[in-house]
Amino acid sequence: MRQLNGLDWTALVILIIGGINWGLVGFFTFDLVAAIFGPLTVVSRIIYALVGLSAIYVAVISPALSRRVETRRHKAAGEAA
Template identity: 65%
Template sequence: MSGLQRFALALVIIGAINWGLIGFFQFDLVAAIFGGQDSILSRIIYSLVGLSGLYSLSLLFKPDREVVPETSRT
């Protein structure tokens, strides 16, 4: 997994946790940390999470690499 894929996955997880908090407790963690939903920092985080989600769609359809076992040589 490349660094970009790990970064995108981390942001998707942050977004999922934030949506879970909104759904269960009506608490927006990103807005609370960065000064409300209308602050520029919150909008940047929301945008990065959205772009990471779109990028992660490509990972969903990426074929798995097949591992070919080595034959033992005697």
């Protein structure tokens, strides 16, 4: 069974921050990253790139995470029986 490591957690946190930023853009037309670091500065572009890389990374590891959840669900069902 695969445990979440530091890279997994980092990618998840970056992805959540990116999702919140996109939610702000969608609901309020407010880009928090651009407001803090400037529109399309080097730093903001790095942040956007990290969010994209995190999304790709989480998409790649998600099958392993899904198998882990299914394994837990089956074990819990077996204990309840």
